[in-house]
Amino acid sequence: AQSVTQLDSQVPVFEEAPVELRCNYSSSVSVYLFWYVQYPNQGLQLLLKYLSGSTLVKGINGFEAEFNKSQTSFHLRKPSVHISDTAEYFCAVSQNSGYSTLTFGKGTMLLVSP
């Protein structure tokens, strides 16, 4: 079984400032890692995913994340946020087999203010 911990339930930040959303995972086997964004009353949109290879993963909307196996982390970063980035962000993990389910963290609300 695997689990995901998103330590920050809410992260307030000013527009154009950098941001990091933290994600730690626990698993007894190798994993795939994902970050999703959810806008109010909408489904989830994939920002990026780590499957294998380079530990630095670049996604949509200027986001990137780095897989750190020793620290079992997959933190999400953006060098300069916009008001439109205000949303809920979910980190998710699955076993690295083709047919495993996703386990989600509790989410981090990113609040960008002018």
Place this chain on the structure above:
Amino acid sequence: GAVVSQHPSWVICKSGTSVKIECRSLDFQATTMFWYRQFPKQSLMLMATSNEGSKATYEQGVEKDKFLINHASLTLSTLTVTSAHPEDSSFYICSARESGTGGGNYGYTFGSGTRLTVV
């Protein structure tokens, strides 16, 4: 890219009635679909996994007789909330995994969700 259409986006129903939510993969075949429930300001909780042509696998604590899941084709799965009560009010989201994806090609696509309110 892959698109999953979920309908309705919102529904209000009276207590005791049943509500059906559809999840349709528009441009790909989905062997497996997932149904999640999300309470306000909380994460997604997996309710069940449905595979085309077979019975759904429900997570512990989910009433299979209340939440009926049908996955009759490779592009359509439905969730029916039977005899709905106010405590069933929630945001329900489906997800579809494209057939044949696995390993390095991980194709999960989410629907836009359904807000169910039972009055």
